[in-house]
Amino acid sequence: MQFNKLLDNVSTYEAGKPIELVVREYGIDPKEVVKLASNENPYGTSPKVVAKIEELAKNMYLYPDDSMFELKDALAKKYNLDSSNIIIGSGSDQILEFCIHAKCKSNSNVIMAKTTFAMYEIYAKHVGANILKTQSSQHNLEEFSKLYKENGADVIFLCIPNNPLGECLNKDEVYEFLKTIDQDTLVVVDGAYQEYAAFKDEKKRICPKDLINTFPNCVYLGTFSKAYALGGMRVGYGLAKENIISTFYKIRAPFNITTLSLAAAIEALKDEKFVNDCIEKNFIEMKRYEEYVTNKNFEYIPSYTNFITIKLGDKFISKVVAQKLLELGMIVRDLTGYGLNAIRVTIGTNEQNTKLFKLLDKVLEELK
Amino acid sequence: MQFNKLLDNVSTYEAGKPIELVVREYGIDPKEVVKLASNENPYGTSPKVVAKIEELAKNMYLYPDDSMFELKDALAKKYNLDSSNIIIGSGSDQILEFCIHAKCKSNSNVIMAKTTFAMYEIYAKHVGANILKTQSSQHNLEEFSKLYKENGADVIFLCIPNNPLGECLNKDEVYEFLKTIDQDTLVVVDGAYQEYAAFKDEKKRICPKDLINTFPNCVYLGTFSKAYALGGMRVGYGLAKENIISTFYKIRAPFNITTLSLAAAIEALKDEKFVNDCIEKNFIEMKRYEEYVTNKNFEYIPSYTNFITIKLGDKFISKVVAQKLLELGMIVRDLTGYGLNAIRVTIGTNEQNTKLFKLLDKVLEELK
Numbered sequence: 001m002q003f004n005k006l007l008d009n010v011s012t013y014e015a016g017k018p019i020e021l022v023v024r025e026y027g028i029d030p031k032e033v034v035k036l037a038s039n040e041n042p043y044g045t046s047p048k049v050v051a052k053i054e055e056l057a058k059n060m061y062l063y064p065d066d067s068m069f070e071l072k073d074a075l076a077k078k079y080n081l082d083s084s085n086i087i088i089g090s091g092s093d094q095i096l097e098f099c100i101h102a103k104c105k106s107n108s109n110v111i112m113a114k115t116t117f118a119m120y121e122i123y124a125k126h127v128g129a130n131i132l133k134t135q136s137s138q139h140n141l142e143e144f145s146k147l148y149k150e151n152g153a154d155v156i157f158l159c160i161p162n163n164p165l166g167e168c169l170n171k172d173e174v175y176e177f178l179k180t181i182d183q184d185t186l187v188v189v190d191g192a193y194q195e196y197a198a199f200k201d202e203k204k205r206i207c208p209k210d211l212i213n214t215f216p217n218c219v220y221l222g223t224f225s226k227a228y229a230l231g232g233m234r235v236g237y238g239l240a241k242e243n244i245i246s247t248f249y250k251i252r253a254p255f256n257i258t259t260l261s262l263a264a265a266i267e268a269l270k271d272e273k274f275v276n277d278c279i280e281k282n283f284i285e286m287k288r289y290e291e292y293v294t295n296k297n298f299e300y301i302p303s304y305t306n307f308i309t310i311k312l313g314d315k316f317i318s319k320v321v322a323q324k325l326l327e328l329g330m331i332v333r334d335l336t337g338y339g340l341n342a343i344r345v346t347i348g349t350n351e352q353n354t355k356l357f358k359l360l361d362k363v364l365e366e367l368k
Numbered sequence: 369m370q371f372n373k374l375l376d377n378v379s380t381y382e383a384g385k386p387i388e389l390v391v392r393e394y395g396i397d398p399k400e401v402v403k404l405a406s407n408e409n410p411y412g413t414s415p416k417v418v419a420k421i422e423e424l425a426k427n428m429y430l431y432p433d434d435s436m437f438e439l440k441d442a443l444a445k446k447y448n449l450d451s452s453n454i455i456i457g458s459g460s461d462q463i464l465e466f467c468i469h470a471k472c473k474s475n476s477n478v479i480m481a482k483t484t485f486a487m488y489e490i491y492a493k494h495v496g497a498n499i500l501k502t503q504s505s506q507h508n509l510e511e512f513s514k515l516y517k518e519n520g521a522d523v524i525f526l527c528i529p530n531n532p533l534g535e536c537l538n539k540d541e542v543y544e545f546l547k548t549i550d551q552d553t554l555v556v557v558d559g560a561y562q563e564y565a566a567f568k569d570e571k572k573r574i575c576p577k578d579l580i581n582t583f584p585n586c587v588y589l590g591t592f593s594k595a596y597a598l599g600g601m602r603v604g605y606g607l608a609k610e611n612i613i614s615t616f617y618k619i620r621a622p623f624n625i626t627t628l629s630l631a632a633a634i635e636a637l638k639d640e641k642f643v644n645d646c647i648e649k650n651f652i653e654m655k656r657y658e659e660y661v662t663n664k665n666f667e668y669i670p671s672y673t674n675f676i677t678i679k680l681g682d683k684f685i686s687k688v689v690a691q692k693l694l695e696l697g698m699i700v701r702d703l704t705g706y707g708l709n710a711i712r713v714t715i716g717t718n719e720q721n722t723k724l725f726k727l728l729d730k731v732l733e734e735l736k
Binding site: 001002003004007010011012013015018019020021024035038040041042043044045049050053054057058059060061062063064065066067069070090091093094097101102103104105119126183184186216217225229230231232233234243244247249250251252253254255256257258259260261264 | 369370371372374375378379380381383386387388389392403406408409410411412413417418421422425426427428429430431432433434435437438458459461462465469470471472473487494551552554584585593597598599600601602611612615617618619620621622623624625626627628629632
């Protein structure tokens with residue numbers, strides 16, 4: 001059977017290995033496996049969210065409220081926007097897909113940083129778009145501008161802060177850049193880790209309402225998978241002007257969010273204290289990583305997220321290090337596929353991080 | 369901002385109104401609202417599923433197992449297939465989307481019955497495909513054949529049994545039809561209500577393994593939203609030869625199913641007794657509808673599903689009847705949008721059906 005030719009060039013996303021897989025493949029006790037590979041919130045799910053899920057479990061025979069009235073209302077209040085500025089996705093991933101399908105066709109230009117969230121490229125390839133990447137791995141707006149001036153673009157992706165590297169553009173420099181972009185180019189400001197960046201440095205904070213009012217060609221993406229500790233529930237959102245949102249609605253499949261995911265997200269928004277406490281602990285623990293890495297004479301990229309990218313220099317191969325850690329039940333992300341000899345480690349709990357340091361010591365010793 | 373021109377002709381799906389909406393709009397006590405509009409299993413969620421959801425709720429900070437190893441393994445055993453023949457979707461809806469994107473481009477031909485599941489047309493329009501519909505509302509394979517011979521097609525949708533009308537083709541006539549279809553045409557056999565049809569009449573039963581082995585250009589779709597009572601969890605699946613499934617995987621976004629949805633589906637598969645009991649009760653209750661409709665001198669379409677389509681003749685307007693019922697807290701589906709002066713009613717519990725009869729009596733009396 002012949003398939004759509006555009007799919008010939010599509011590769012699939014390589015997700016962080018789940019704990020179940022390590023248990024199956026290496027026969028390690030699930031309690032001993034630590035996953036610091038997918039930037040989950042290591043402090044677990046808010047007890048209020050757990051209680052709500054338990055309360056609603058018996059209603060799962062009914063379809064979800066596809067109007068998503070309550071969650072959109074809660075987000076509208078949080079961001080001081082109208083519900084018509086909001087669309088909910090199965091993770092903010094799904095909003096990325098809406099952005100591409102709303103604006104792009106075969107041979108559209110899409111601009112992104114050399115090393116950034118892998119799904120930007122994958123979704124763009126689904127429709128046969130041209131991928132234009134900056135030369136630098138980290139976001140460099142001069143390079144973005146040059147690519148844009150030379151080629152134009154239907155969509156530009158800015159990951160603020162950037163996954164998988166952790167660096168973060170300042171709000172002011174983003175605004176200066178946006179002033180130079182045509183109103184017909186859709187600019188995606190992916191704020192999956194904004195809660196972390198804004199906590200660490202006020203200069204990084206993007207206010208979605210101000211962003212979309214100042215630049216009506218922008219869409220802001222947020223997620224419940226990181227700071228809000230709902231990675232397993234798949235809820236994200238897009239915030240934009242109504243003309244953009246209503247176009248996304250044409251692409252959205254009905255019932256794209258489960259009932260429990262909607263309820264969990266609503267409840268998570270009510271428990272901001274839990275989120276803030278988690279973020280505070282995150283940066284206390286990150287200091288330990290920075291010290292550890294410095295002591296080992298490795299380099300790290302200063303991070304505005306809940307993960308840290310550790311460059312392994314020329315004495316160790318990141319792929320080997322990550323594999324050795326995996327066999328010991330410690331899951332981290334090797335960045336070889338992103339063109340870097342580095343590993344990306346999610347900042348875990350105090351205990352998890354201590355274990356990471358111990359196991360990494362062991363692996364580095366073995367490989368010396 | 370200019371958007372993809374293909375979207376100009378796309379309409380959005382009109383979902384059955386959720387109970388919350390009726391509560392908000394008409395101020396009716398939620399306990400008094402009965403929803404017989406979305407063909408949910410009215411007997412609630414299996415207690416075993418509820419227990420599993422409660423057990424796992426605390427793990428929602430972790431991403432799902434994107435390999436979906438366990439659910440695919442359970443389905444592989446159920447259908448005597450290999451995991452490589454299976455893909456899981458956010459409802460079988462999402463598999464429909466994969467089918468369209470895998471095979472179609474602008475101006476591809478897609479064949480379907482005149483009155484069938486609305487998403488076939490909506491997804492086909494996303495890529496600018498031509499929609500070719502039979503003249504008859506119900507599935508008529510001679511008309512399908514004629515359209516196919518005259519125009520060819522990249523995708524053919526067969527809804528067996530058909531939603532929203534309830535009729536069901538026999539397996540033998542489907543096979544005769546499939547023999548005449550080119551191997552490069554993807555035929556989608558949507559079995560969302562197959563559990564009901566196969567229970568009522570063995571001649572309707574489609575065996576997915578036999579189907580895809582005999583016709584490698586077929587994909588069989590199943591869902592957990594109907595007989596398996598998990599409408600709120602959004603889990604469906606596609607079964608096909610490996611070349612088709614691996615192409616679908618290129619289109620699938622990572623983590624398209626939540627952790628709790630995966631676990632609920634696995635648990636639901638273990639509780640087949642619950643499913644069978646529900647289906648048995650469904651057809652006992654359906655007899656009451658057939659008698660009620662006959663007594664009113666209306667007509668119904670003999671149904672192989674968990675709903676019944678009631679044609680209201682020329683004395684009542686279905687849109688008005690459905691609206692009057694809504695205002696009394698009884699949600700049914702008006703089929704005016706499908707070109708029929710009819711309502712589609714989900715077969716509820718004994719008590720719900722008694723209430724439907726009472727309220728419909730009242731509404732018909734008022735409108736007489």
